[in-house]
Amino acid sequence: MQTLPDIVSVSFDRFPAAKGAATHISAFATALGARFGRVHLLTVSPLLDEPQWSTVGVSHVPIEAVGATLFERVVSFQSQLWNWWRQQFGVHDTRPRFAHIRSIMEGFPIARDKPQFCERLIYEVNALPSIELKYHYPNVAEDRELLRKLREQERVCLAAADRIIVVSEVTRRCLLARGVVAERIELIRNGVDLDRFAYHSPRDWTEMPPSPQHPVRLLYSGTMSSWQGVNYALEALALLRRDVPAELTLVGPTRPRQRKVLDELAWRLGVSDSLRRLDAVDQSTLAVLHAEHDVVLSPLTRCDRNVEQGCCPLKVLEALSSGTPLIASDLEVVRELCRNAEHALLVKPNSGKAIKDAVLKLISTPAVASSLSRSGREHVEQQFDWQVAQARLCDLYERAAD
Numbered sequence: 309m310q311t312l313p314d315i316v317s318v319s320f321d322r323f324p325a326a327k328g329a330a331t332h333i334s335a336f337a338t339a340l341g342a343r344f345g346r347v348h349l350l351t352v353s354p355l356l357d358e359p360q361w362s363t364v365g366v367s368h369v370p371i372e373a374v375g376a377t378l379f380e381r382v383v384s385f386q387s388q389l390w391n392w393w394r395q396q397f398g399v400h401d402t403r404p405r406f407a408h409i410r411s412i413m414e415g416f417p418i419a420r421d422k423p424q425f426c427e428r429l430i431y432e433v434n435a436l437p438s439i440e441l442k443y444h445y446p447n448v449a450e451d452r453e454l455l456r457k458l459r460e461q462e463r464v465c466l467a468a469a470d471r472i473i474v475v476s477e478v479t480r481r482c483l484l485a486r487g488v489v490a491e492r493i494e495l496i497r498n499g500v501d502l503d504r505f506a507y508h509s510p511r512d513w514t515e516m517p518p519s520p521q522h523p524v525r526l527l528y529s530g531t532m533s534s535w536q537g538v539n540y541a542l543e544a545l546a547l548l549r550r551d552v553p554a555e556l557t558l559v560g561p562t563r564p565r566q567r568k569v570l571d572e573l574a575w576r577l578g579v580s581d582s583l584r585r586l587d588a589v590d591q592s593t594l595a596v597l598h599a600e601h602d603v604v605l606s607p608l609t610r611c612d613r614n615v616e617q618g619c620c621p622l623k624v625l626e627a628l629s630s631g632t633p634l635i636a637s638d639l640e641v642v643r644e645l646c647r648n649a650e651h652a653l654l655v656k657p658n659s660g661k662a663i664k665d666a667v668l669k670l671i672s673t674p675a676v677a678s679s680l681s682r683s684g685r686e687h688v689e690q691q692f693d694w695q696v697a698q699a700r701l702c703d704l705y706e707r708a709a710d
Contacts, residue, residue, distance in 0.1 A: 314404035315340055315347045315705075316393075316426065320373070320385055320413035323351035324361040326588035327561070328530070328622040329434070332498060333410075334361070336432075339698030340408075341365025344705065348396070348404075350389060350414075378445065382413050389414060393425065403427060406705065410434055412461040419468035428708050431469035433479060436462055439617045443533050462486075471708050473701075476641050478618030494704050497644070498620040499694030505595045505629035510681045511602045513674040523553035523582075524667060527601035527632070529594055530623050532558070532566040535614055537607035537637065539573055543660025544605070546577035548667055555582040559589060559597060598630035603667055606636035610657040614639055621645075625692050628652065628684035633677045635666045645692070649676075651684040 317337060321329045333351065341347045345365035353370035354361075361368060371388045373381035397403050407426035409415030411434070418425045438458040442449040466472065466483065472493045474480045480493050518524050526548075528541050541556060548554045556579070562570070574580045589597070598604065604627035608614050614637075624645050627634040636642045638654035648654035653669065653676075655662035670677045 314397075315344060315406045315408065316350065316404045317347060317408040318350045318389060318414045318418070319352075319410045320382065321351055321410065322354055323349075323368075323370075324354050324358050326590050326594075328498075329410075331591065331622060332434070334363075335499060335694045335698060336408075336701055337366050338363045339701055340705070343702040350392065352385065385414060386417055390417065405709065406430060408432065409465065412437060412458065412465055415465050416461040419465040422468045428470045429468050430471050430473065430705075430708065431465050432473040433466075433483065434475060434619075436482070436617050438462055440535075440613050443535050443613060471704055473704070474618070475620035476618035476644055478615070478641050478644075480618075482617055494700070496697050496700045496704070497692065498622050498625060499692050499697040500622070500625040500629045500688055501591065502629055502689060502693055504591055505598065505626050507629070507631045507681075507685045508599045510631060510633050510677045513671050513677065518552035518554070518671060520553050523555050524548065524603065524671065525601040526554065526556040526603050526605055526667070527559070527597060528556065528605045528607075528623075529559040529597070529626075530621075531560050532562045532570060535609050535611050537609040537658065538570060540607045540609070540658060540660045540663060541605050542570065542573055542577055542579060542583070544607075544663035544667070545579045545582060547660055547664040549579065549582065551664075551668060552671065554667075555584060557584040557586065557597065557601065559586045559594065561588045594626070595630060598626065598632045601632060603670060604630075604632045604634045605663060606634065606642065607663060608637040608639055608642065608657065610637070610639065614641055624652070625688055628688045628692075631681040631685050633670055633680050634684065635663055635670075646684065646687060650680075651687050652680060 319333055323330050323333050337349045341363050342365055347366040348369060349366050350369045350371055352373045371385055373385040375381040375384050404426050406428045407418050408430040409418060410432045422429055438455050448454055466488050473496050474493055475497055480495060483493060516522050530536055532538050545554055545556045574583050606621055606623050619641050624636055628651055634652035636652055636654055637657040639657060646652045653666040655666050
């Protein structure tokens with residue numbers, strides 16, 4: 309194990325947690341701890357029912373983010389982060405070799421006063437609040453002054469970073485358009501735990517055709533944010549039930565406003581009785597759900613979050629790994645991970661009918677489902693094991709240390 313001076317990785321995300329961001333944080337922190345040691349991981353405190361998390365070479369420091377609003381919680385987190393930094397390094401008048409940030413929420417103060425915090429700054433751009441925040445908080449969409457401030461903080465973080473990590477080519481192009489030098493950008497896509505999301509053969513539609521006792525079982529996992537296109541999954545369910553018995557399971561955290569919107573839509577479409585809801589679950593439970601369902605949906609919408617900012621949807625990789633046939637939106641961020649008709653069925657975005665037609669194709673041509681299942685698993689085994697992403701991350705650190 310090569311030893312570097314302290315690495316401080318900071319994320320304004322609840323961790324551990326049953327969400328994709330937590331999976332990503334765990335994979336990267338584990339890799340840095342195993343390769344270099346002396347990693348401090350600072351995150352928002354987990355919920356009380358989350359299991360303890362630990363890994364070799366990493367010290368996890370949970371921080372309470374207190375406040376009634378997002379910005380109050382951000383200020384609370386930043387204040388406690390500064391106090392921890394002074395206690396950890398200020399007494400000895402030292403600073404860590406590396407700071408690793410994931411957003412402006414925790415990263416702006418570090419980037420703004422970089423010489424006080426670290427020698428090298430790694431900025432992992434998973435989301436740009438100037439683009440994405442309006443989907444979580446719709447009222448900010450018309451607040452031009454707030455969006456200007458967010459964009460300026462993003463500019464400061466990008467300018468201060470020695471290396472910038474992106475998860476998709478779409479995100480890379482977005483940053484290039486903002487003036488970031490290409491040599492500072494490193495593409496490291498998400499991975500999947502191949503052992504946890506173990507392969508299983510898909511449902512044989514010739515032996516078990518759809519029936520009231522054995523309906524078509526659709527699965528969606530993730531947030532219920534509008535960019536995810538869950539409403540189109542509900543529309544597809546309503547259309548599909550005209551032809552075959554079907555049901556849809558939604559897995560993931562739901563804000564009260566989102567739940568109300570989805571409940572009203574399900575009632576209008578007449579599918580409330582075929583809709584099953586589950587809160588966010590851990591990765592092992594999610595893998596079991598993959599094995600229990602017939603089709604996984606990733607109905608990402610055509611919007612600036614997916615088309616301009618970019619993303620690397622874990623649900624796509626997890627479906628491919630598990631062998632459950634995948635139907636996903638035909639967007640570039642998805643095409644970066646799989647090919648249409650070879651690994652998955654990619655369909656017109658923002659269309660419940662396109663999803664329905666793809667499900668019927670899987671049912672009517674069982675050989676297609678079988679072929680997608682096998683080739684999808686082989687694809688992720690070759691390119692998207694988490695070990696590939698972890699190795700690229702450690703290599704980036706070694707080059708940045710020179």
